[in-house]
Amino acid sequence: MCVRLLLGGLLLLGSPVLGDIVHLKNGKKLEGDVGPGPRGGTIEVRTGEGSTVVLPESEVERIEKKQSPAEELEARLKALPAGELEPLAELLVWARDKGLRSKVKALAAKLLEIDPNHDLARKELGYVVYENRWILESELKKRKGLVRYRDEWMEQAEKDRRLREEAKRELEDLLSLAGSENSHLQEFAVRKLLAARDPVAREVFARHVRDQRDAVRWVAVSALRGFPAPAAGDDASRKISADLHALALEERDEKALEVVYRTLEKFYRRESFRLALETASSSPEERERKRAAAVVARLLLKAWVPEVCRAVRSADGKERLEVRSVLRDSLGVDLGHDAAAWLRYWRENEGRFRDE
Numbered sequence: 001m002c003v004r005l006l007l008g009g010l011l012l013l014g015s016p017v018l019g020d021i022v023h024l025k026n027g028k029k030l031e032g033d034v035g036p037g038p039r040g041g042t043i044e045v046r047t048g049e050g051s052t053v054v055l056p057e058s059e060v061e062r063i064e065k066k067q068s069p070a071e072e073l074e075a076r077l078k079a080l081p082a083g084e085l086e087p088l089a090e091l092l093v094w095a096r097d098k099g100l101r102s103k104v105k106a107l108a109a110k111l112l113e114i115d116p117n118h119d120l121a122r123k124e125l126g127y128v129v130y131e132n133r134w135i136l137e138s139e140l141k142k143r144k145g146l147v148r149y150r151d152e153w154m155e156q157a158e159k160d161r162r163l164r165e166e167a168k169r170e171l172e173d174l175l176s177l178a179g180s181e182n183s184h185l186q187e188f189a190v191r192k193l194l195a196a197r198d199p200v201a202r203e204v205f206a207r208h209v210r211d212q213r214d215a216v217r218w219v220a221v222s223a224l225r226g227f228p229a230p231a232a233g234d235d236a237s238r239k240i241s242a243d244l245h246a247l248a249l250e251e252r253d254e255k256a257l258e259v260v261y262r263t264l265e266k267f268y269r270r271e272s273f274r275l276a277l278e279t280a281s282s283s284p285e286e287r288e289r290k291r292a293a294a295v296v297a298r299l300l301l302k303a304w305v306p307e308v309c310r311a312v313r314s315a316d317g318k319e320r321l322e323v324r325s326v327l328r329d330s331l332g333v334d335l336g337h338d339a340a341a342w343l344r345y346w347r348e349n350e351g352r353f354r355d356e
Helices: 002-013 069-079 085-097 101-114 119-124 137-143 156-177 183-195 199-207 214-224 235-250 254-266 269-282 286-299 302-310 321-331 339-352
Strands: 020-024 029-036 042-046 052-056 060-064 127-130 133-136 146-149 152-155
Touching (some): 069 085, 069 101, 119 127, 137 146, 146 156, 152 156, 156 183, 183 214, 199 214, 214 235, 235 286, 302 321
Antiparallel strands (some): 020 029, 146 152
């Protein structure tokens, strides 16, 4: 009973299986590899789905032996007209679909005997077109050191350049969407942009620090916050810091200014501090000096306090009110414009303070 039920289920499935065809006396068929059964008077059918069915020989009317794919290929090859490309190419595709890899190569070689430039045969044998001639792909990689990218062969440096350009275009498109009136598109773009951390993204964001479009500008500024502090002497980072510094001096919206401050704290803080202290010490514009002093106070670390102490008076004796206000507000004392007094106070009291 179990054998009959299993057999019925398999026949209902009706999935095509390569192999012999067992014709049953009840008119049904079963396909698979047929062999002797475990008991006398039985046969075993191994189906393509991994199942095994045992049948009494008395239920079998006949067994139709089918050719294996390799046998069928040989028969079809013998029947092909000599010297014709299309039937041979069709047979090659059939053999490839059947997984007969060694036969595919042999058929490809036969095609090349008729047409040395046959595209399908060349590709099956591992050839590609490079500089208008066929060459083995393995040779391109080994001898010329080339890599394949979008169906073209090129040096790794060229592939890297193209990848960078594609990444830049994608980021530019996302930046444009950051200003979209569609809130869903805008949220999607901003999320993707703020998650970007590769050098190409930093380069793109740097170009938009001073962008006239508010949404683009603030996304670019916010995104730069996610990059690690650059090494000293990094000219590209110095340029970005200079743009951020200029933005900090110009911005009038307090919420937007907070975005700039947070980025200054994360992105090349040392250079941003240097620029702010220089501006607070020497700008002819009072508004710029005050804004720069606010940046100095925001970025100030214990290690940099002596620099601020020495900057309370210029070399020609001019008092710097904004620098003095930074020291007064940060240290909680007012020692005027006496740099020596500020430095002495710091040496005596440094231990009382900590970086926040």
